[in-house]
Amino acid sequence: MAKATIADIAREAQVSVTTVSRFINGNYGKMSAATKSRIQETVDRLDYRPNASARRMRQQNTHVVGVVVADISNVFSSLLFKGIDEELRPAGYDVMLMNSDNSLEEERAEINRLLSQRVDGLVIQPNASDFNAYSSIITARTPLVVVDREPENLPDSVSRVMSDNEDSCMRLGKRLVDAGYDNVLVLSRMKSEISAQAHRVEGLRKAADESGILMIAIDVKDNDVDWIERKLSIALGHLSGRTAIVSLMGPLLFDVLAVLRALGVGFPDGVGLVSFDDWRWSQYVHDGIYLLEQDPREMGRAAAHDLLLQIRAKENGIPYEGDGSVVLPVSFVEAPSI
Amino acid sequence: MAKATIADIAREAQVSVTTVSRFINGNYGKMSAATKSRIQETVDRLDYRPNASARRMRQQNTHVVGVVVADISNVFSSLLFKGIDEELRPAGYDVMLMNSDNSLEEERAEINRLLSQRVDGLVIQPNASDFNAYSSIITARTPLVVVDREPENLPDSVSRVMSDNEDSCMRLGKRLVDAGYDNVLVLSRMKSEISAQAHRVEGLRKAADESGILMIAIDVKDNDVDWIERKLSIALGHLSGRTAIVSLMGPLLFDVLAVLRALGVGFPDGVGLVSFDDWRWSQYVHDGIYLLEQDPREMGRAAAHDLLLQIRAKENGIPYEGDGSVVLPVSFVEAPSI
DNA sequence: TTGTAAGCGTTATCAA
DNA sequence: TTGATAACGCTTACAA
Numbered sequence: 001m002a003k004a005t006i007a008d009i010a011r012e013a014q015v016s017v018t019t020v021s022r023f024i025n026g027n028y029g030k031m032s033a034a035t036k037s038r039i040q041e042t043v044d045r046l047d048y049r050p051n052a053s054a055r056r057m058r059q060q061n062t063h064v065v066g067v068v069v070a071d072i073s074n075v076f077s078s079l080l081f082k083g084i085d086e087e088l089r090p091a092g093y094d095v096m097l098m099n100s101d102n103s104l105e106e107e108r109a110e111i112n113r114l115l116s117q118r119v120d121g122l123v124i125q126p127n128a129s130d131f132n133a134y135s136s137i138i139t140a141r142t143p144l145v146v147v148d149r150e151p152e153n154l155p156d157s158v159s160r161v162m163s164d165n166e167d168s169c170m171r172l173g174k175r176l177v178d179a180g181y182d183n184v185l186v187l188s189r190m191k192s193e194i195s196a197q198a199h200r201v202e203g204l205r206k207a208a209d210e211s212g213i214l215m216i217a218i219d220v221k222d223n224d225v226d227w228i229e230r231k232l233s234i235a236l237g238h239l240s241g242r243t244a245i246v247s248l249m250g251p252l253l254f255d256v257l258a259v260l261r262a263l264g265v266g267f268p269d270g271v272g273l274v275s276f277d278d279w280r281w282s283q284y285v286h287d288g289i290y291l292l293e294q295d296p297r298e299m300g301r302a303a304a305h306d307l308l309l310q311i312r313a314k315e316n317g318i319p320y321e322g323d324g325s326v327v328l329p330v331s332f333v334e335a336p337s338i
Numbered sequence: 339m340a341k342a343t344i345a346d347i348a349r350e351a352q353v354s355v356t357t358v359s360r361f362i363n364g365n366y367g368k369m370s371a372a373t374k375s376r377i378q379e380t381v382d383r384l385d386y387r388p389n390a391s392a393r394r395m396r397q398q399n400t401h402v403v404g405v406v407v408a409d410i411s412n413v414f415s416s417l418l419f420k421g422i423d424e425e426l427r428p429a430g431y432d433v434m435l436m437n438s439d440n441s442l443e444e445e446r447a448e449i450n451r452l453l454s455q456r457v458d459g460l461v462i463q464p465n466a467s468d469f470n471a472y473s474s475i476i477t478a479r480t481p482l483v484v485v486d487r488e489p490e491n492l493p494d495s496v497s498r499v500m501s502d503n504e505d506s507c508m509r510l511g512k513r514l515v516d517a518g519y520d521n522v523l524v525l526s527r528m529k530s531e532i533s534a535q536a537h538r539v540e541g542l543r544k545a546a547d548e549s550g551i552l553m554i555a556i557d558v559k560d561n562d563v564d565w566i567e568r569k570l571s572i573a574l575g576h577l578s579g580r581t582a583i584v585s586l587m588g589p590l591l592f593d594v595l596a597v598l599r600a601l602g603v604g605f606p607d608g609v610g611l612v613s614f615d616d617w618r619w620s621q622y623v624h625d626g627i628y629l630l631e632q633d634p635r636e637m638g639r640a641a642a643h644d645l646l647l648q649i650r651a652k653e654n655g656i657p658y659e660g661d662g663s664v665v666l667p668v669s670f671v672e673a674p675s676i
Numbered sequence: 677t678t679g680t681a682a683g684c685g686t687t688a689t690c691a692a
Numbered sequence: 693t694t695g696a697t698a699a700c701g702c703t704t705a706c707a708a
Binding site: 677678679680681682683684685686687688689690691692 | 693694695696697698699700701702703704705706707708
């Protein structure tokens, strides 16, 4: 037998579809107890379940929001999702999650599919450096929050949630100067047109400029560990004085550790070592690694919170009264690796 | 202006809705080039996008599958999702992801919502020990794959993808005996009624029974690090001979490491240490930790693969020809911590 | 307290 | 090569 519909229930329970619909939606303001229980019985017996698609045809909203992350295998993304889910779920929204894998094309296709789903809102960690790539979202008038990466030409009207990348890295730079380092070797791995890491490089560069220490930035892109090893080996061989290595993204730290092990370079004796983003585990490597930590879960919550404000404003035709821009602090986790 | 519909396009392009529908679906078998380009132009101009909900009303399938994981902040879950997505996306399916947070109630509600969405299939990492909790899925005739945890009363007709938990742990037990250990202290953290960890305990127990070494199993449940420290401290104080500690889930290893550090117990000198599930990082703790690794991404792929077979079989009214049950190996990553 | 019927955006059947 | 129209399952004015 095909899936039960509201009409099946109505027929079996000897009432009209209207009454069933009212029952389903809890509008039993003036419904006889007899009717109620008769419908309930039928619903249970036929295992009836309202069809969400049909419901949406009559309503303006889907109660579904779309989330597009850059790389779900990165812990950042899963915690971001968790934060979003924690905020959205109690508000009655379900989430369609998509993984762009740092690909512009994938991302474009995914956004299109989400718009086709008529999601009530969108949270994206963008891959494109220019916000014009996302104009379709604006045209569709779908509430949007941009997270983690800030494309150029982002209109003020679009909400965003970022970490305090540049400033924290400026402070890190000063901290390294104070600790007596002469050089800082900055490693990034930027896989898409745009990355939060660029701001981190910028912050470190400013600190270096101000204090006169030497800063070398290396973007490892898709290169493998051997490539990194060669680069690091050369750099370390040619630098005099004390050098600190800064890994600007979590997964990259694995490669850095492998390289340092291969080169037989220890820390903090051989080099200083700092990394972004390594939740919990790195405290057990040697005596712990100095960390700059974001709070992706909180970023997710903030993004979802703003999205809800936008959605509600739109539904009620009232103006949106949110912050529009949230910058979350990056915290320093002290450890003896520098 | 409200979102453009197929009727808007038809009016503007001076054709019928039928023709537009044909165009949208690529059925331009016999459509004049002029008509085609006129429609295309209008579609672009009005930023038209088919409404997925409306489409579903006329079709039997939604091209959406639901995934329910137990804890998205656990790397296991995100890699599982990644594997599922990799297999499903190219086949044209989108994913609604839900996080049950190891809660039975949450899980029940989530499954209900997904069934209301009329998802074409479901992958779940179940929290209930008895499969009867999931009978609604069977009643709804929704294709289903159960992953990671195997509830009681799971009918043969339901597909499942598991890791080879019991057998791998039996082999681990023997390995520990061979390495000269006299006792094995097994730590688990089971948050729901059912857990893959139970099979791991079982495997170790069998190995212990066969070889005559002492095995003590401790389930830490929701207790904190202090509790674990007390328990471990007492156990270690009363055991004679060499003891190996086995952590049966990834995140638990953090706590174990913290406790060992607090107790001033090193490895492999003080105790032997083995853990399940610690992707990449634990090789840098001391000289590396002996690991038993699952492949959650592969589990996801296998689950999605089977789900697709079920969905296609159902759509075409042909019998399902899949394995029904996949058991993936657990690999041993040697390291000097035992 | 309950019912009738229109309409949401699309696809599919039939007809031209 | 294109079009008119019914139908999908539900909600909601309006009626009774």
